Amino acid sequence: MGFQLKTAHQLVLKMRKLARQFRNSEDDKFSLPTVDDARPMDINEQEELVRSLEKMQAHQSLQWKSVFAALLFCYSAFLLYSIYQQTLFPWELRYHAYFMEDVDSWIIITADWLAVLACSMAIMGLFNNSKDHIKWIWYSCSIGLVLAIFWVYYMLSLSFDSSIWMF
Structure with a gap:
């Protein structure tokens, strides 16, 4: 019986050691505590x-x-490249060439410049720490909404002009 008690005691010690290791493991740092902390935090700790x-x-x-x-910023750089291409080589870019018959080149360039302006305003709104940062983001959204309406109008006009809609 002494052997069994010694073994049971060793088993309890091993279990406590494993429980301590389990509580202190690095994999468990995101789980909730298993022991209730009866002592509330004081004001300084809170x-x-x-x-x-x-x-x-x-x-x-x-x-x-x-x-x-x-x-x-990356999107603005892409738009600046697009403006450069449209200025020097009009209608060379495929996504601009679709609108060749419906829109003048300067309108495409202006729309791209407005998109660059909207992106710049959004960046200003993200990093401006004054209370005006919300205004910058709203200005950016307003310009973006106008541009979205512009592009949707011309894309829909392309789809209605195509021969797909003719019976």
Whole structure:
């Protein structure tokens, strides 16, 4: 019986050791705690926790703003290339050549410049820390909406002009 007690005691110690290792494992850092913390946090600890969460949120917000600004910048660079091509070699680009019979070249160039302006305003709205940053984004959305209506109108006119719709 002494052997069994010693083995049972060793088993309990092993179980406690495994439980400690399981609680301290790196893979488990995102799970909820399994032990109830009966001691509530004092005000200083709560304020420190809130400050650390606010700091993490501000850092993540800046990262996402940077990602979206980089995407907008790349799209603006593409539009500038498109403007350059349309200015020097009109109707060479396939996505502009579709509109050759319906729209003048300068209108295409103006629409692309307005899109660059809208992207620039959106970037300004993302990184402007004053309370006017919302206005920049709304200005960008307004210009984008006008451009979307413009392009949808001309794309629909292309689809209705094609022979697909004739019976």
